[in-house]
Amino acid sequence: MPSPTRLRAEGDDSPMQFIETTRYQRFSPTGETSNLPVPSSWEQFEHPNGDIYYYNRGLRLITPENIRDPTMLRFVLEARDDHLRCLDDRFSSIRKLPDDWELTLSDVTDEVAVIGMYSRKLGVAYDWTEERGLVAKTSPEYFWSHVAEYPSHHTELPPNTEEAFAQALASAKIAVTGGAIFPFSETQIDQMTERYDHLKALQAQGKQVTPALGWLMGAVMPLDAVEKTCSDEQLGVMMLKMRF
Incomplete structure (x- = not known):
């Protein structure tokens, strides 16, 4: 089961580079899994730059990984379950999240995953550490980066x-x-x-x-x-x- 990690150091609220966004999984019609259907309960969305990402509304889960591949889908779901278990086991952090929270998973392998948590309603990005539990990031750049990375699965912009x-x-x-x-x-x-x-x-x-x-x-x-x-x-x- 993956042990989720983060791309940036825990608690790092330093300024981000211009358009510092995740690496999208560009859809390739010639790939080995291109003929496989999008798994049940998942939706495929296209970023304005032409890249593809996937969203599962029931799981509140977003990923640019190619979840048409059954192995990658398993890695993504295991990473999600592992992270939510951490939130629930320590400080009951998951109960502190607003009701519109979304989870992002990228760079997923069988060992690690880059994780993000966000609330569109509050305009906040969250971080989790073993020492402090769930905390809101102080820099607004992380939330804005999320809006830039995954702009296509909602029909309206976040409030305000x-x-x-x-x-x-x-x-x-x-x-x-x-x-x-x-x-x-x-x-x-x-x-x-x-x-x-x-x-x-x-x-x-x-x-x-x-x-x-x-x-x-x-x-x-x-x-x-x-x-x-x-x-x-x-x-x-x-x-x-x-x-x-």
Whole structure:
């Protein structure tokens, strides 16, 4: 049974790199398991960048791993069960989670898995350690990264995220114009604003753009993260991949 670990050190709330997201399992039609069906109770979703991930609503479980492969599916489910058992055995932590919690599992093997827990309603990412039990991460970047990584399995954005993004864009523009030191240039902020306005116009026409909005917002927020920077090339690549 896997012994779940984390990609970043426990309790590490240091700033994340721009668009620091998980490695998605890109769907390959020529793969050995490509003809196998998606397992019962699982759904396949496409990220705006074209990558694939899977969601099980009943288990509140998200993974980019290829769970069409029965062996990988077993590893993923064992990792989930092991982690939830840890939460329940120590401090009864699972009872402290909000009712909309979601669990993410990536880089899963028969020994380890990278784990994340999140509440969209509260806009919080959680960590668990043997010493402290379940704690909310102090840096909002972890939640925003989750929104960017897995934006397609909900039809609506998390509560208040769009308002926070729009306000952050306006504040950032004023700050940069006034000469403040900021992670993003004025040109980059204008690019974000233009893409946001374009997506909102498409939404007004009845098109489903929630995944693209989630990716855009999650990838660049919070805009005031002092040590988060991105190059014009990084931002440009993301904009091109949005395919809208």
